[in-house]
Amino acid sequence: MLGQEETLELIKMAQSGDEQAKERLITENSPLIKSVIRWFRGKGIENDDLYQLGCLGFVKAINNFDCGFNVKFSTYVVPMVVGEIKRFMRDDGAIKVSRAMKGLNLKINRFVDAFFVQNGRKATVSEIANHFKLEEQEVVLAMDSAKMPVSLYTPFDDGEEEGLTLVDRFDGQESEDFVDKFALRDIIDKLEERDKKIILLRYFYDKTQSEIAQKLGVSQVQVSRLENKILDTLRKKMES
Template identity: 35%
Template sequence: MVTRAPTDDLLRSGEPPARTGQSGAVAPHAAKALSRELFTRLRAEEEGTARHQQVRTALIEMNLSLVRFIARRFRGRPEEWDDIVQVGTIGLIKAVDRFDVGRNVEFSTFAIPYIGGEIKRFFRDTSWAVHVPRSLQEQRIDLARARDTLTGRQGRDPTIAELAAHMERSVEQVTEVMVASNGYTTECLDTPTGTGHSDDHALALTARLGVSDPALENIENVHALKDLLGRLNAQEQALVRLRFGHGLTQTQIGARLGVSQMQVSRLLTRVLSGLREGMLTDTPHDRI
């Protein structure tokens, strides 16, 4: 015979029911039997009153064993146990607020999908290191199952085309899911890496990544200079080409162009000053 004393005494006294510690003393079978009666009482009370809140709290705390039961399925996850239980309790509260005793369905049957769904939603929203659309998160699981199935069947890793055919998706869609899956986990750039051999130095990942090429800094300057050279007249372009392209002296350039060495010097000084000023004053938009 199920004892009704703990809950009935608390409700008669007008005091709020015991919190998690005391409510845990109510066995699951006892909670199951008492829940139906309490739901009937809950619907009879006016929402927002102290009495309604007392009955609602009693229902939530008596059924916390459901949360712990479902949460145990996820014990292998890296998330904290208390966080999983807390999120599952949110699902339990939603189930209590939406349960209709007139449906002739056990509350535990109704509440389990709410609790499990809330926990799974928590994992979807927090487990990924990089946020990606929920649809891609769900397809990642389908992709992993398809890969396992085809690998076991073929004895090798499947190609993207084979995965797409098995999943009944296009190659582009499967590729998108594969790229998005890279956002599930990340590595710290300071994490030591190595092959594990004694002669291998455990360098940080940053030490194994490429460094900036100093020559890249000159790319913008080269493009800007190319535009500025195009603005020179034919004589000025020939002067620059002979001096810096062919490495001729000012005297040799003067002989080629039919001018004196002094004129070459003045022309060269004026051209270089104009180019230098253009490099310093032109905006990126002007250089395009």
């Protein structure tokens, strides 16, 4: 298994057009790809086709990964592979998520909420994996397969801005085009404490700008300006 430094070096080489570096990354990460696609077996797609779809998602991850982000490549890869398979299945027919996967997703969401209350921050993928004694990629897959958190991807209407989601604010790109919520969360974790609190309250806990303003002791107008500034920062980091 490749170390982090060697992986990043190979990614840079592959992004520069080195096909051998790309092939080595695929070969070395074949177990990871196979561990993801096994969740989709029995869904009407041949194993070889599943693996090819997984490799396609993996290559997209290589091409789009930003080595400057403090995000583990494996954490970035899993949603990209899942997304590629989901897109194929969506075009080919309905996607069915197992009861076990839905149940795990529910347990994870409850743990994340409890963790935030106790620690004042979102739990990392590693912390979730340790709690449930799972591999990190299994956590990522469970959270992705059973739909994104409602507060991130469903419209809200608080009387201030109608029908918008956090994803909608990123220049109208489709949610599928983003890294995934995990990379986004990693970026949010690196925000200044006030900015992080605004985003978490606004989009993860469905608070209105007025409610946030009251908590912070500022005006709703100030919260609105800060929110737009923070979202612009997040958008640039996700696109870079």
